[in-house]
Amino acid sequence: GDSVTQMEGPVTLSEEAFLTINCTYTATGYPSLFWYVQYPGEGLQLLLKATKADDKGSNKGFEATYRKETTSFHLEKGSVQVSDSAVYFCALRANQAGTALIFGKGTTLSVSS
């Protein structure tokens, strides 16, 4: 079945460091791919998404490119801030009506000043 694999955390960085969180997926066809972020004590918020190969999703300085050839959707940010500390979830949704999201286990990011 479909699945998502994320790099295990926690990831600990200093402010202004470069961030990469790896995400790879297994799916038939062409799923849509998402990154969600969960700040402490809150629900999930959509960070960015891509719906087809080579699409680049971007938001708040974060970027991820849908790579069909490597089945990857790695999250990157050039300069992290303390406020980026959160749990990041990679997810996919098969392109079928009503299909729910399949999530990775999440990666905890901790940024210190």
Next chain:
Amino acid sequence: SQTIHQWPATLVQPVGSPLSLECTVEGTSNPNLYWYRQAAGRGLQLLFYSVGIGQISSEVPQNLSASRPQDRQFILSSKKLLLSDSGFYLCAWAATGGRETQYFGPGTRLLVL
């Protein structure tokens, strides 16, 4: 604009007691609705989804059930809670058809003692 509400925000219940968590969506009609659970140290797991009133699909067999008595209301229930039911419960909605982005509520933190 659309908003999604969940309550209660936090709940502490004894083993064997019943459970009722409520989720409501405003600003949209006939949404797809979802219940996910996030257990400590684990990713998000889809529990139930609904494409319409009275239509519930269960993803994981367990002692939980879901109901959709109204178009924009989704309820998660249990007759007798288990310790393993502890976790963070998230409700989400997506536009009709389910192909659109899912948006999450603030979540309910459940602790079963």
